[in-house]
Amino acid sequence: MASLPSTQKGVVINKTGGTDVLEYKTDLPVPAPAAGQVLVKNDYLGINYIDTYFRTGLYKPAQFPYVLGREAEGTIVKAGGGELYGLKEGDRVVWLGEAAYAEYTAVPADKVYKIPDGIPPKVAAAALLQGLTALSLVREAYHVEKGDWVLVHAAAGGTGLLLVQLLKAIGANTIGTASTPEKVELARRAGATHVINYSVEDVKAKVLELTGGAGVAAVLDGVGKATFDLSLESVARKGTLVSFGNASGAVPPFAIARLSARNTRLLRPTLFNYIATRAEFEAYAADLFGFAARGELDFRIHDTYPLSEIARAHADLEGRRTAGKLLLDPTK
Numbered sequence: 001m002a003s004l005p006s007t008q009k010g011v012v013i014n015k016t017g018g019t020d021v022l023e024y025k026t027d028l029p030v031p032a033p034a035a036g037q038v039l040v041k042n043d044y045l046g047i048n049y050i051d052t053y054f055r056t057g058l059y060k061p062a063q064f065p066y067v068l069g070r071e072a073e074g075t076i077v078k079a080g081g082g083e084l085y086g087l088k089e090g091d092r093v094v095w096l097g098e099a100a101y102a103e104y105t106a107v108p109a110d111k112v113y114k115i116p117d118g119i120p121p122k123v124a125a126a127a128l129l130q131g132l133t134a135l136s137l138v139r140e141a142y143h144v145e146k147g148d149w150v151l152v153h154a155a156a157g158g159t160g161l162l163l164v165q166l167l168k169a170i171g172a173n174t175i176g177t178a179s180t181p182e183k184v185e186l187a188r189r190a191g192a193t194h195v196i197n198y199s200v201e202d203v204k205a206k207v208l209e210l211t212g213g214a215g216v217a218a219v220l221d222g223v224g225k226a227t228f229d230l231s232l233e234s235v236a237r238k239g240t241l242v243s244f245g246n247a248s249g250a251v252p253p254f255a256i257a258r259l260s261a262r263n264t265r266l267l268r269p270t271l272f273n274y275i276a277t278r279a280e281f282e283a284y285a286a287d288l289f290g291f292a293a294r295g296e297l298d299f300r301i302h303d304t305y306p307l308s309e310i311a312r313a314h315a316d317l318e319g320r321r322t323a324g325k326l327l328l329d330p331t332k
């Protein structure tokens with residue numbers, strides 16, 4: 001293995017706020033992997049909505065300076081010793097962790113997965129966090145059965161397009177929502193039974209019409225504040241509302257007595273509690289990359305941004321101008 005540089009490109013924040021707090025650096029130290037870690041030279045970094053929560057302060061960064069980013073695809077260039085789950089230098093991997101917005105990241109090995117042969121770097125980079133999220137939502141948050149009616153908000157988003165495809169594969173009837181005609185068309189092509197433009201249409205009326213007045217068995221809601229009431233009103237008797245994100249803001253506290261109107265189950269899951277153990281992570285990742293290897297999931301990449309243009313990427317994501325996955329190239 002060639003010798004490693006001592007400095008690298010990366011993006012840090014020293015305070016929370018708007019996109020102006022994102023600082024692109026060319027002289028960050030390259031970390032050394034501790035025991036139980038591997039050092040990965042990242043090819044492509046995945047952007048996720050959660051990155052904006054840490055930037056704005058909705059979720060609190062552990063310290064400053066803080067390197068954003070939760071996932072990447074690359075090659076292991078140094079192994080730290082200790083339990084590495086069979087991972088070794090030269091392995092092409094995807095990983096979940098922290099400090100992804102950089103050329104090199106030292107990552108705990110328990111959330112590193114060796115990519116099966118034949119899966120291109122960008123596909124692997126686009127797949128992991130949103131793919132595992134989508135799988136865990138349809139399997140564990142609400143175990144979707146063939147024939148279920150399911151409402152998916154932001155159906156043309158990174159997570160949304162994967163949810164729609166998985167629901168189609170299960171044989172569920174998916175009602176998607178999206179904000180523009182172009183996004184409506186993308187979600188429809190991904191396999192939704194019907195897609196509602198929630199900028200202009202009456203979502204509840206359409207959901208009741210499509211489901212014969214019953215409502216849906218489950219709502220998968222990553223939009224949060226703006227759609228919570230609508231989601232609650234769209235669930236069938238004994239249905240499930242899975243609120244899994246805050247793209248429009250955090251859902252404010254609410255009176256649980258409202259759940260009794262239709263005996264609704266309410267869940268607020270995070271991916272990391274479904275893949276907490278190495279066995280859980282490996283099983284989900286193997287499943288996900290099985291879909292990818294068989295070509296059964298299309299990982300739509302909205303764009304690959306230079307890392308130096310991180311502010312533009314965040315602005316596009318928060319400005320609802322993207323459909324599918326946003327990637328970063330850390331070399332540019």
Ligand SMILES: NC(=O)c1ccc[n+]([C@@H]2O[C@H](COP(=O)([O-])OP(=O)(O)OC[C@H]3O[C@@H](n4cnc5c(N)ncnc54)[C@H](OP(=O)(O)O)[C@@H]3O)[C@@H](O)[C@H]2O)c1
Nearest residue numbers: 049133154157158159178179222245246247248270271320
């Ligand atoms: N719980 C977990 O473990 C977990 C894991 C992954 C993701 N998530 C959550 O899943 C959601 C989607 O994440 P993602 O990374 O896949 O992002 P994304 O869906 O690609 O982007 C967010 C989308 O949300 C919609 N949206 C609606 N209101 C919005 C608003 N006021 N501001 C911005 N966007 C708005 C937009 O679609 P339209 O233009 O069509 O409305 C936008 O494209 C996020 O809430 C994220 O936090 C949660």
